[in-house]
Amino acid sequence: MKTLVLVSHPEYDNSMTEAFLKQCQSDIENVDWVVLDNIQTDFNFDKEQEQQRLSQYDRILFQFPMYWYSAPALMKKYEDDVFTKNFIAFEQEGALKGKEMGIITTLGDPIKDYQVGGREGFSISELLKPYQAIAQRGQMEFLKPFVISQFAYMTDAQKQKLLIDYRSYLTNDNFDSFTSLQKWYIEQLSDLKDSLNDDKKEKMGILIDYLQSNYDQLDELKWEIDLIKKEDDE
């Protein structure tokens, strides 16, 4: 699976959050990180080039800080320039049909403000409807948004968790399912193991075996349940 992260941030070079997220994914081969400021000329995008770029990926992620309840203007300009009707929705066969679209958004205010009765009054799900509508129009799968709120106040442990969740959002086929997440952890740890010294490698090996047998048991259990259900149906 190939993933594209399209980043738009009016203060990109000064953003601690963007610097952290960039670092989080820099070693992943199948993820490309593109900053919109670097590919625009006078606030314009090369339509053909960008349409070709988008076509190459399976998962397309828009990453931006929430600016007045939607993406910054430059990201909207990208949509206006690149998403022609023919490209997105030509006779039910748009060029992005079947691909995944996801939103990664950063908030300066706490997430609890984003609900009815909260200071912002509207939920992230409500505010992202225009993006959901584009995905719907292009017959793309709209992923659950990835929301990062108040990065500046996060503890180291919270940042560690963010790193893992973020990597999973970028690379995990099915980042929201428990068994898929467990499988993904095992792969990540196996990769990590190779970079360790022998003593630690052995310990890590034991840990991986434990998780693997745990995963296999869960898988067997699931298989048996499915079998019982099937017998019931017959």
Place this chain on the structure above:
Amino acid sequence: MKTLVLVSHPEYDNSMTEAFLKQCQSDIENVDWVVLDNIQTDFNFDKEQEQQRLSQYDRILFQFPMYWYSAPALMKKYEDDVFTKNFIAFEQEGALKGKEMGIITTLGDPIKDYQVGGREGFSISELLKPYQAIAQRGQMEFLKPFVISQFAYMTDAQKQKLLIDYRSYLTNDNFDSFTSLQKWYIEQLSDLKDSLNDDKKEKMGILIDYLQSNYDQLDELKWEIDLIKKEDDE
């Protein structure tokens, strides 16, 4: 009441709809018509100048064609540049507090597509949440949006009605109430009367008198109902 119409349309000079709407309001003294393309420099706006402009109006209307389920990028840039947090929401006393905000949006597709199960899948009310959220944050009153769908296919009679409804949306204190609308029609006809020749003027006078007495009767009726309600409460 002073009204500002902020217009953003990437094809402004070629838009028949914008040309028609501009014509509709050109004679109204208390309405100002500002095209964003004409006040930007390299896609940037003068923050202080625009904040000062907005402060002068009671009703602020954003007018744009729906581009990927929200405003064109230039209008978003206006928001990003001009709507600083201090300006909109400074200690519960933002500069636009108590003013009205409205959206005038034009659709190329029929309005019936904009609903659950329709081709676009989402309603205009859902898609405009980000604007409603800005109004809420700035303690502005958010007006019912004014939606114009498929102007190109409108008959002359439909365009006549659009002209009247549009002028009402721009200038009528309470454009959505029946008695207020009737009062507004009487004013409009009185203005028109002065420009007619004597013969027509007399006919128009009779019509205005009729509407006026009709309005007075409604007003009296409302007054009596209020009185009865009040007596019931005591």
